[in-house]
Amino acid sequence: MKVIVLGAGIVGVTSAYQLAKAGHEVTVIDRQQGPALETSFANAGEVSFGYCSPWAAPGIPMKAMKWLFMEHAPLILRPKIDAAMLCWLARMLANCTSKHYAINKSRMLRLADYSRVSLAALRAETGIAYDERMQGTLQLFRTQQQLDASAKDIKALAADGIPYEVLDRDGCIRVEPALKHVRDKIVGGLLTPKDETGDCFKFTNALAKKAEELGVRFAYGTEIKRLDVEAGQVRGVVTVKERLAADAVVVALGSYSPLLVRPFGIRLPVYPVKGYSLTIPITNASRAPESTVMDETYKIAITRLGDRIRVGGMAEISGYTNDLGEARRRTLEHSVTDLFPGGDAGKASFWSGLRPMTPDGTPVIGPTKIAGLFLNTGHGTLGWTMSSGSARVIADLVSGRKPEIDAADFAVARYA
The missing domain is CATH 3.30.9.10 (D-Amino Acid Oxidase, subunit A, domain 2)
Incomplete structure (x- = not known):
């Protein structure tokens, strides 16, 4: 499938890499001139699975x-x-509340532990160094x-x-x-x-190069205008430069994700x-x-x-x-x-x-009510920690496969 990933931060780049590994034709769009130049640029450097x-x-x-x-x-x-x-x-x-805290903490730990395993595998297969x-x-x-x-x-x-x-x-x-x-x-x-621990900026840039070797195209310096949606199905993305057709779109724009999906009735908290x-x-x-x-x-x-x-x-x-x-x-x-x-x-x-x-701490990963439109956002302070696991989950969902962990309660539908 043709898949467009919106955002070239740590979450967007890891998603693009895993989607390319799954055999998709992937394009990443970002308004900055390179990867990890916003929230992923100088974060605390901790990869906090525990x-x-x-x-x-x-x-x-x-x-x-x-x-x-x-x-x-x-x-x-x-x-x-x-x-x-x-x-x-x-x-x-x-x-x-104690009840919600226990539910949210357990959900976050499930994804974080899966991300620990995923990052170890990614490091072994790529040999990336990042302090x-x-x-x-x-x-x-x-x-x-x-x-x-x-x-x-x-x-x-x-x-x-x-x-x-x-x-x-x-x-x-x-x-x-x-x-x-x-x-x-x-x-x-x-x-x-x-x-x-590690330098998220170094990691993201190194992984972006590995993704390019797999055929991922990066469109930097490109402002996104809107999603192209027709009859409840995403058809592509409209930028200030062109319209790009896609079979699926993954929104990984961090804090700006709600602004892009709101016109389609998706209330992303x-x-x-x-x-x-x-x-x-x-x-x-x-x-x-x-x-x-x-x-x-x-x-x-x-x-x-x-x-x-x-x-x-x-x-x-x-x-x-x-x-x-x-x-x-x-x-x-x-x-x-x-x-x-x-x-x-x-x-x-x-x-x-x-x-x-997000108000409950867990990121939003999964499908939306628009066919072919997926979210991978809302990681808060733990984008670096949860990115590798989140990327594998979203690659499985886009590919029509069942993720290796229970991911149903990561989707935006939990807020309905």
Whole structure:
């Protein structure tokens, strides 16, 4: 079949690669001049198969109220008259129950674990290098209250058979030796040893080249105008340059996906939640992390990428804005220098990206009511983590095959 993939971020490129492997004639369209130049460009670098949780959780509404008054808040809300924002917030709050958390967490872990296996296979068959490390994620707790609250995550990990280890202060230092310099600032941690790290931009660009070797055509610098739909069937895509015919279209446009499908009555509850990152050159390796440390207090990930530290996090709900606030930079610098002052923060590059978030945390992968139109979007902070598994699921669905995991509850129909 002729398949068009919309979007050349990590999700779009992995989808194109798997679709080409399945024997389809694939074209990828993106408005940027190359792959991974938006949300996939400078993310936190963590591939978190175990540290994989919905943001909608019990207690989050009360925490959010406190965060609004913190100097280094993990959540920033800039309310505006925006029906999509208000609807998304209401749906997210509705998911902040123990029942919904358990369902959503289990669903996310199922996809993440499948993605772990898929990424390993992809790495073996392509030989791609991307500053990867396989040393796990350490969720770091500064207070006993945080450590106690991790019980719900531990329960979900155990239920889904995901390896984990609860660590005391000395255990955290064993995993991340640089923490010995700040041992009095931590009480313990939760290690998910199967997690990985890597440079998403490097990976996506390398995989795009492999996809081209399989015959995938990339149309960069091309703005998408609309979908071509006739009699309930997708017929192609109309760009500013031309109309491209297709038997199937996969929408992997991240936060912009809802805008494209809305004219066809598809209400996709994906909303942009802005994240920020710093990329810092390492000047003292003994004071830098070995893998990924998740600073639970500030919800900031501190990741080793070769000779750099990537510091990423925060959630700013402000619509489709990409400005760089200095207050956000100060929060990132505070977290990393407080724990790992092994880099030159003065020489850091500062970046922001719009994460495509769903109210329940699970991405939207699967068919729509328009025949031949598929969605692979809404991965939030876990696009890098879930991309390989999501790509295999969407390639199977487009090809008319049953996915290797249960994927029915990933589709947009779950919101109906």
